[in-house]
Amino acid sequence: MKYELVSGFETHVELATATKIFCGCTTAFGGEPNTHCCPVCTGQPGALPVLNKKAVEFAIRAGLATHCEINTVTHLDRKNYCYPDLPKAYQISQFDKPLCEHGYVELESGKKIRILRIHIEEDAGKLVHERGFTLIDYNRGGVPLIEIVSEPDISSPEEAREYVEKLQLIMRYIGVSDCKMQEGSMRCDVNISLRPEGSEKLGTRTEIKNMNSIAHIEKAMRYEYGRQAEILSGGGKVEQATMRFDETTGETSVMRTKEDAQDYRYFPEPDILTVNIPQSEVDRIKNSLPELPLEKLRRYIDVLHLNAQNARLIYKYKAACDWFEEAVAAGASPKNTLNLIVGTVFSRLDTEEDKEKFDVGISGAQAAELIKLLDGGKINATLAQMTLAKMLETGDGVEKFISAEDMRGMDDGELTRLCKEAIAANPQAVADYKAGKEKAIFALYGYLKRATQGKADVQKATEIIKSLI
Numbered sequence: 001m002k003y004e005l006v007s008g009f010e011t012h013v014e015l016a017t018a019t020k021i022f023c024g025c026t027t028a029f030g031g032e033p034n035t036h037c038c039p040v041c042t043g044q045p046g047a048l049p050v051l052n053k054k055a056v057e058f059a060i061r062a063g064l065a066t067h068c069e070i071n072t073v074t075h076l077d078r079k080n081y082c083y084p085d086l087p088k089a090y091q092i093s094q095f096d097k098p099l100c101e102h103g104y105v106e107l108e109s110g111k112k113i114r115i116l117r118i119h120i121e122e123d124a125g126k127l128v129h130e131r132g133f134t135l136i137d138y139n140r141g142g143v144p145l146i147e148i149v150s151e152p153d154i155s156s157p158e159e160a161r162e163y164v165e166k167l168q169l170i171m172r173y174i175g176v177s178d179c180k181m182q183e184g185s186m187r188c189d190v191n192i193s194l195r196p197e198g199s200e201k202l203g204t205r206t207e208i209k210n211m212n213s214i215a216h217i218e219k220a221m222r223y224e225y226g227r228q229a230e231i232l233s234g235g236g237k238v239e240q241a242t243m244r245f246d247e248t249t250g251e252t253s254v255m256r257t258k259e260d261a262q263d264y265r266y267f268p269e270p271d272i273l274t275v276n277i278p279q280s281e282v283d284r285i286k287n288s289l290p291e292l293p294l295e296k297l298r299r300y301i302d303v304l305h306l307n308a309q310n311a312r313l314i315y316k317y318k319a320a321c322d323w324f325e326e327a328v329a330a331g332a333s334p335k336n337t338l339n340l341i342v343g344t345v346f347s348r349l350d351t352e353e354d355k356e357k358f359d360v361g362i363s364g365a366q367a368a369e370l371i372k373l374l375d376g377g378k379i380n381a382t383l384a385q386m387t388l389a390k391m392l393e394t395g396d397g398v399e400k401f402i403s404a405e406d407m408r409g410m411d412d413g414e415l416t417r418l419c420k421e422a423i424a425a426n427p428q429a430v431a432d433y434k435a436g437k438e439k440a441i442f443a444l445y446g447y448l449k450r451a452t453q454g455k456a457d458v459q460k461a462t463e464i465i466k467s468l469i
């Protein structure tokens, strides 16, 4: 029998507020253990929590960006459990009245992964196991989180990857979280069940806890699909359980059989008042949202007619898109601007983080002054690339590098003379080209590029060289 994969995600996202959700302690990552703490976030007797307004605002932003309805009257609840990472023995969370409900995240195919709810809660501390001891660091305790609960609409590991990537992008675009999975500011619990293909009834699910990499999520889902399929096709029953994924073996194993929600004995948090959010505040937040990633990608491809592959390379980085749009607003053509970003600017930015920041030394408007010369045929692409590289290096404007003389380009007679020179200087490359090696001609471009500081028009030079040899 063929089985269909059914998966829903619970995704925890740390909100990028400066301070914790119920006290004034910093949310900065790392730091000496137990230095970002106070009586409130370590649950000392008599300490009272005060809800961080910014955390609520960020959660509403996240809700609106995922098309949720906002519950403008809401409250917090205590989720009782006893574990050393949580000194109060309860977590302040939301139970029956989450801040946001009934949204969705759209995939590129147009499929919508529905969002059941988004609620706010506090993060717990971190247990560190070393040398036979377990140490506790409460720095993370009280960092504001949102938990984004999806409906079981994900039907493959590939869809899971896209869902997580899209969520990450949305949260970064709207500035509520950096969503760094490796630092734990985004982590996923993955629910998986199988059902016979065509069946509507949901099977028994297992939950793989605390996944912190997209690659691991895909692997774990594939493994868990195989495990459950084997049980089911052997006539057995999948037991509802919480699982752990072992990164080294690539296998899932049972941590504990599943507890149900009522085990937590949720009850309304008595120390925090009902939260009343004016509709005008929700409207203000809604109006402040930027264009969302998928809308932007579609606009780049469908309206600006950009090369889809290049558009995909840039839309992941909001700051790069802002720079691109600034150049275009200043009159540069979208196509040439994007080509220069992908070909010249990105090659100078080594890490994802660098691309994320896109701190390149010149503004999009400054780049536009150069790109407009390229658009108007005053300079060729090679010279534009070389000049942009110099501008990025120095932070200087285009006038520093391109003179009126450069802009006249090179007349055909001069170019022909240089092509002859290039041919004479590279007999081997010419012989190779004649013998059928198309690529040998690149050696001649190299010569021309050096001899003209990039001013030679490559296309014209190709025609001349080919006619000469």
Ligand SMILES: [Zn+2]
Pocket: 020, 023, 024, 025, 036, 037, 038, 039, 040, 041, 042, 142
């Ligand atoms: Zn604190």
